[in-house]
Amino acid sequence: xxxxxxxxxxxxxxxxxxxxxxxxxxxxxxxxxxxxxxxxxxxxxxxxxxxxxxxxxxxxxxxxxxxxxxxxxxxxxxxxxxxxxxxxxxxxxxxxxxxxxxxxxxxxxxxxxxxxxxxxxxxxxxxxxxxxxxxxxxxxxxxxxxxxxxxxxxxxxxxxxxxxxxxxxxxxxxxxxxxxxxxxxxxxxxxxxxxxxxxxxxxxxxxxxxxxxxxxxxxxxxxxxxxxxxxxxxxxxxxxxxxxxxxxxxxxxxxxxxxxxxxxxxxxxxxxxxxxxxxxxxxxxxxxxxxxxxxxxxxxxxxxxxxxxxxxxxxxxxxxxxxxxxxxxxxxxxxxxxxxxxxxxxxxxxxxxxxxxxxxxxxxxxxxxxxxxxxxxxxxxxxxxxxxxxxxxxxxxxxxxxxxxxxxxxxxxxxxxxxxxxxxxxxxxxxxxxxxxxxxxxxxxxxxxxxxxxxxxxxxxxxxxxxxxxxxxxxxxxxxxxxxxxxxxxxxxxxxxxxxxxxxxxxxxxxx
Numbered sequence: 263x264x265x266x267x268x269x270x271x272x273x274x275x276x277x278x279x280x281x282x283x284x285x286x287x288x289x290x291x292x293x294x295x296x297x298x299x300x301x302x303x304x305x306x307x308x309x310x311x312x313x314x315x316x317x318x319x320x321x322x323x324x325x326x327x328x329x330x331x332x333x334x335x336x337x338x339x340x341x342x343x344x345x346x347x348x349x350x351x352x353x354x355x356x357x358x359x360x361x362x363x364x365x366x367x368x369x370x371x372x373x374x375x376x377x378x379x380x381x382x383x384x385x386x387x388x389x390x391x392x393x394x395x396x397x398x399x400x401x402x403x404x405x406x407x408x409x410x411x412x413x414x415x416x417x418x419x420x421x422x423x424x425x426x427x428x429x430x431x432x433x434x435x436x437x438x439x440x441x442x443x444x445x446x447x448x449x450x451x452x453x454x455x456x457x458x459x460x461x462x463x464x465x466x467x468x469x470x471x472x473x474x475x476x477x478x479x480x481x482x483x484x485x486x487x488x489x490x491x492x493x494x495x496x497x498x499x500x501x502x503x504x505x506x507x508x509x510x511x512x513x514x515x516x517x518x519x520x521x522x523x524x525x526x527x528x529x530x531x532x533x534x535x536x537x538x539x540x541x542x543x544x545x546x547x548x549x550x551x552x553x554x555x556x557x558x559x560x561x562x563x564x565x566x567x568x569x570x571x572x573x574x575x576x577x578x579x580x581x582x583x584x585x586x587x588x589x590x591x592x593x594x595x596x597x598x599x600x601x602x603x604x605x606x607x608x609x610x611x612x613x614x615x616x617x618x619x620x621x622x623x624x625x626x627x628x629x630x631x632x633x634x635x636x637x638x639x640x641x642x643x644x645x646x647x648x649x650x651x652x653x654x655x656x657x658x659x660x661x662x663x664x665x666x667x668x669x670x671x672x673x674x675x676x677x678x679x680x681x682x683x684x685x686x687x688x689x690x691x692x693x694x695x696x697x698x699x700x701x702x703x704x705x706x707x708x709x710x711x712x713x714x715x716x717x718x719x720x721x722x723x724x725x726x727x728x729x730x731x732x733x734x735x736x737x738x739x740x741x742x743x744x745x746x747x748x749x750x751x752x753x754x755x756x757x758x759x760x761x762x763x764x765x766x767x768x769x770x771x772x773x774x
Contacts, residue, residue: 423468514531556583
């Protein structure tokens with residue numbers, strides 16, 4: 263692990279019914295830190311992870327073929343699973359290296375690309391070599407979503423590292439103490455010549471070496487920054503057979519000092535013993551009754567709340583986070599020998615892929631049978647976040663059944679909740695009662711999440727359609743745009759522009 267001392271930080275810039283339109287407008291205006299033209303430096307709102315935006319003038323219709331309302335588009339790799347992040351005039355997106363930007367970096371790699379927000383011009387990329395196939399699936403690339411604070415990017419690499427990266431790449435020099443990028447980017451450790459189109463790593467912490475995790479398929483997640491610390495899932499998971507957990511006692515949630523990269527705390531829940539596949543959920547944060555809580559969905563189908571890390575000045579040991587409550591989203595699922603149910607579509611454990619969203623004293627989170635190996639059952643749960651202990655029975659406010667599996671994070675706007683599922687359905691749900699207002703067959707699996715902005719709901723599908731609905735309790739389709747390639751992530755709104763990544767292309771969409 264390499265570390266970096268304190269550095270100066272740059273400041274961070276930042277059609278419905280009449281009644282619903284007024285209510286939604288009021289909610290957006292009053293959102294913490296809300297404005298009508300701002301960067302989007304994190305996946306979801308800070309810190310509650312809600313996927314809504316205060317941006318305006320976002321068009322409901324556009325056409326990739328004719329260029330209508332397309333400000334610019336750029337080619338990516340061939341596998342793009344992440345969500346665009348926008349900060350300080352730059353757009354960041356994770357992808358693979360099947361369409362190399364630089365001839366010296368050829369072959370299977372993870373790639374973080376950086377583009378100019380105004381015109382899409384290519385600025386720089388961080389190349390990350392691969393590790394073992396089933397821990398870093400071939401050609402899947404980099405799947406995590408970066409988080410930006412000031413001039414720093416925090417990222418989970420495809421090698422299961424926590425990386426702190428300079429937002430300006432090597433264009434402003436090679437800042438340290440990590441200065442060995444020439445060797446890092448080379449798959450055989452033979453130094454490669456680097457230039458100002460390459461990324462600049464400030465520090466790197468390898469979670470495999472530091473805390474013994476065993477990533478599976480692809481390390482994934484979006485880092486949550488709270489004060490001086492980074493919170494992230496570890497992607498600890500099963501082996502290639504999907505019937506054995508190599509590191510059952512390794513943590514699933516880790517806390518890292520954002521200045522030094524030192525691991526300072528982990529969970530002590532031993533989720534690995536109950537995890538049917540992997541822990542890929544990203545954490546959220548909120549203050550509940552005056553106490554800072556970290557929420558995360560476990561690979562065991564349990565939603566956890568922990569006290570936010572408080573440093574012990576007298577200890578250099580790794581702390582164990584204090585659990586405040588646990589809520590089992592699938593209490594009837596097996597909790598012992600979970601891998602014996604692999605492939606069982608009726609009886610198996612559940613897991614959680616999407617993020618928990620905190621809203622008005624409640625946590626909303628989706629859970630269900632594993633997409634590849636589990637049962638065809640899933641739910642959206644609303645949990646009372648003010649309780650303590652095992653709140654599986656007492657903490658459930660409501661439960662809404664979804665269609666088959668779910669990968670999505672819910673979006674909450676006033677008294678409405680929007681979510682998609684792998685049964686190809688998009689749902690609008692009453693926030694207070696959990697009753698459904700409407701559902702719609704999107705004709706394609708939904709792996710990303712809905713984005714609510716400017717009175718509209720944008721949802722992408724693996725079929726390649728971007729659906730646009732009115733953010734209302736009455737279903738109204740405003741658009742269905744063929745994006746020509748699968749959409750795996752979540753659209754992002756920033757600075758009166760909608761950014762949409764397909765598997766192979768990134769679009770900036772705005773009013774002409």
